[in-house]
Structure formats: C-alpha cells, structure tokens
Amino acid sequence: MPIATVNPANGETLKTYEAMGEEELERRLQLAEATFRTYRTTAFAERARLLNRAADLLDEDQPEIARVMTTEMGKPVKQARAEAAKCAKAMRWYADHAEELLADEEPAEADVKDSGASRALVRYRPMGPVLAVMPWNFPLWQVVRFAAPALMAGNVGLLKHASNVPQTALYLEDLFHRAGFPEGCFQTLLIGSGAVDDILRDERIKAATLTGSEPAGRAVASTASEMIKKTVLELGGSDPYVVMPSADVDRAARVAVTARVQNNGQSCIAAKRFIVHTDVYDRFAERFTEGMNALTVGDPLAEDTEVGPLASEQGRGDLEELVDDARRSGAQVLCGGERPDRPGWYYPPTVLAGVTREMRIHREEAFGPVATLYRAADLDEAVLIANDSPFGLSSNVWTRDGAEVDRFVRDLEAGGVYVNGMTASHPAFPFGGVKRSGYGRELSGHGIREFCNITTVWHGA
Known part of the structure; x- marks a missing residue:
C-alpha cells in the first residue's frame, strides 16, 4: 500500500x-x-x-x-x-x-x-x-x-x-x-x-x-x-444502544444520531445497533430517522458539514456490500442506502430496520454512517440482542429505572456501560473491550x- x-x-x-x-x-x-x-x-x-x-x-x-x-x-x-x-x-x-x-x-x-x-x-x-x-x-x-x-x-x-x-x-x-x-x-x-x-x-x-x-x-x-x-x-466494535420505555425517548433519539455519525460513522465506539423496546420503538424510529435524514453531508472543510466522506474507496465499498446484503435479505431502508452521484467517497446516513441474524450486518461492524434498528419485547430480549455480537467494546442504555440499570451493568458483555448518554473516552476512565x-x-x-x-x-x- x-x-x-x-x-x-x-x-x-x-x-x-x-x-x-x-x-x-x-x-x-x-x-x-x-x-x-x-x-x-x-x-x-x-x-x-x-x-x-x-x-x-x-x-x-x-x-x-x-x-x-x-x-x-x-x-x-x-x-x-x-x-x-x-x-x-x-x-x-x-x-x-x-x-x-x-x-x-x-x-x-x-x-x-x-x-x-x-x-x-x-x-x-x-x-x-x-x-x-x-x-x-x-x-x-x-x-x-x-x-x-x-x-x-x-x-x-x-x-x-x-x-x-x-x-x-x-x-x-x-x-x-x-x-x-x-x-x-x-x-x-x-x-x-x-x-x-x-x-x-x-x-x-x-x-x-x-x-x-x-x-x-x-x-x-x-x-x-x-x-x-x-x-x-x-x-472493532458494534456497540448496542438500548432504549427502554422509561427513557426520555426524544432525547435518546437526538443523541443517537450523534452517537452513530460521529467521525462520519467511522468510530469503534460509535453506537451501531439500536435496540428499542416495542412500546417506544415506533416513536424512536421516526425521530431517529428524521434526525439522520436531516444531517448535512458535504465538504468536510466546511464549518456546517456534519458528515463528510469515508476515508477510503475500499471502506465505502465494504459498507455498501453490508447494506446491499441486508436489503436483499429483507431489511427495510428507512433513509439513505444509495451512493450519491458526486466526487469523493461519500455515503449517506442510512437507517435499516428489520435486521435479522442471517444478515452480515448483524455480525459484522458497519464502519460508516449506517444504523440498524431492532425491536425488543422486553429487557431480557434487549440484553439477548445486545450480547448477540462477536464484539464487546462499549454499550449505551437509556432508562430511568434503577433496577434496569443494575441489570444492564451486570449482564451486558462490554468494556463500558454508558447510561442515558453516548460512549465517549476520557483520560480518567479505562477504555477497552472484551470478546473480539x-x-x-x-x-x-x-x-x-x-x-x-x-x-x-x-x-x-
């Protein structure tokens, strides 16, 4: 190279x-x-x-x-x-x-x-x-x-x-x-x-x-x-972002956009898998998709740009393959999902719903501004989906229920659990993961x- x-x-x-x-x-x-x-x-x-x-x-x-x-x-x-x-x-x-x-x-x-x-x-x-x-x-x-x-x-x-x-x-x-x-x-x-x-x-x-x-x-x-x-x-990381019914759903959706597209989505600790309790799933999905769709994609040297190009042509190609595989296997594209007709290695903020275990994007890290949505019936299923990954870098949970927080901290397989906020590294806190x-x-x-x-x-x- x-x-x-x-x-x-x-x-x-x-x-x-x-x-x-x-x-x-x-x-x-x-x-x-x-x-x-x-x-x-x-x-x-x-x-x-x-x-x-x-x-x-x-x-x-x-x-x-x-x-x-x-x-x-x-x-x-x-x-x-x-x-x-x-x-x-x-x-x-x-x-x-x-x-x-x-x-x-x-x-x-x-x-x-x-x-x-x-x-x-x-x-x-x-x-x-x-x-x-x-x-x-x-x-x-x-x-x-x-x-x-x-x-x-x-x-x-x-x-x-x-x-x-x-x-x-x-x-x-x-x-x-x-x-x-x-x-x-x-x-x-x-x-x-x-x-x-x-x-x-x-x-x-x-x-x-x-x-x-x-x-x-x-x-x-x-x-x-x-x-x-x-x-x-x-x-790598494929961090879960879990939203429970007691959460401030609108705030969780706003933060979720930043958590997914920080650094053009090319971050190991970016939230990638959004696992939402069925009681608030529709509301979260609507707010989150609106936020992703409203992002300004453009010249990274421009002050108002929120999402720039991916770092390499190969990286964009790898991301496209994951999205195309999910789409062929039945995932719904709520926004994005198509390469723009412009110079550079851009890919639009994309939200996929209906993701299943058979799709590559369920197991592989999507290194770019692509989010996957999952519906969870209860806390047990949310934990099950969150841990159904070869990765275990960090995690995000949104809930106001103390018992639920204790359960997530106990059971999530990750090097960090961030409650009602997005993962971010700080020199005072240890950083690293488990599994792959x-x-x-x-x-x-x-x-x-x-x-x-x-x-x-x-x-x-």
Missing part, C-alpha cells in the same frame, strides 16, 4: 512518501534503545514539563493540524479541531496524575510481617521501547492516548501509523521533538504493514499496542505471543500501568 495523503473528498493525491529502508529502521531502533536507557531515569516533574509543553504546542497548532487530518481522512474540520483539543487535555491530565498513578504501593503491614520481610513495596518501572500500530480514524487521539501515558511512565514509543495519514504521523514526531523530549523518545516509522512483523520480533521492542481491525490484531497478537511480549489490543474487541486497557491508571514492569521489592528482616 502506498504511503500517501489522498483527499477522500475528491480522490486527489496530495503527498506521497517513500517507505523507510532497513538502514533507517535500524538507526531508529538503535536510537530508541539508547534513549530509553537515560530517559527512564528522568524525574516525573521533567516528563510532565515536556508533556505540558507538547500540549501547549498542540493547542497553538490546532487549526493547521485539524485541516491536515480532514484532508487525510475526511472528518469534519470542527470535529478535527475537537480531537486536537482532546489530545492536549489528555496530555495535561497525565502530566498532572502520572506520578500519583505510578507511586510505590505498600502492602498491608500484617502481610509484610507474615512474609518475613522488614519492608516490602510494589514499584512500577518502565519496560522500554513500545511499538504502537495505530489506525486512521482518530489519527491524533489514538496515538496520544498511548503516547501520553507511555512517555510519562518512562517508556519510549515507535509509531507505525496507518499509511493514509502520513502527514499526521510525521507531525506527531515533530510535536514531541519541538516540546523538548530527547531525540528518540517518540519516533514515527513510515513503513507498510508488511514490515511490522520483523520489528515486533526485534529484541529491542519490549511490547506493542494496536488499535485496528481483527486481522491486524490477530497478526500482532500471534507474533507477540510467539516472542512472549506484552500487547494491548483495541479492535480486544484485551487490555488504555487511559486512566489501568492504561499507564499496562506497559510497566510491576516489580515486587522485598527487604529481609
């Missing part, structure tokens, strides 16, 4: 880059290993100073980098600016909290005495160079939510970004360099996916994190397991500890 910026709004190739050769990759691996030896000894205060400086620079660069993201992968420019702001916020959060999150832990005095020790503690130590294989859909955020905690923990990072966002990838390396991080703390590797296996096998790489597709996750996990290296995987959505956690204290050597220190009496 070429490493190039291709504007999804018109298909125009804006910039192309040569993949790094073996000699340059070797130089960067050597640099990462050497830098780690000294960077790991820096104080938290110094790391925080550098990360806060990176956040300040990112705020200054926000208009420019937002435009780059939009021209590389098509997200509306207002959303691109919000992504940049969110990254700066996460950097500051980790700069403020990392030392506390990684503070030494002292076991209970009785347990220390029982072990025969005079003193014992648990210390979090950095592991070394970590390889990050990242996707294009949130080209800044996906990287920063790894890089901020990793750098604050004393690790160094090597980024293999998606091949269609090279300018964003290079910007990230430059950002950390301008902030004053030592050379080699964060490096971008302009390489194709075929080079990942060899890098992961290199003894200097101590761990890896990947956000992306199931096939990519399997490949990285397979090699990492063979090499006995720690990995964190965040893969991956394993491990990013963000919060759980995320920063994923790539630490959790060390027991025991002192004899």
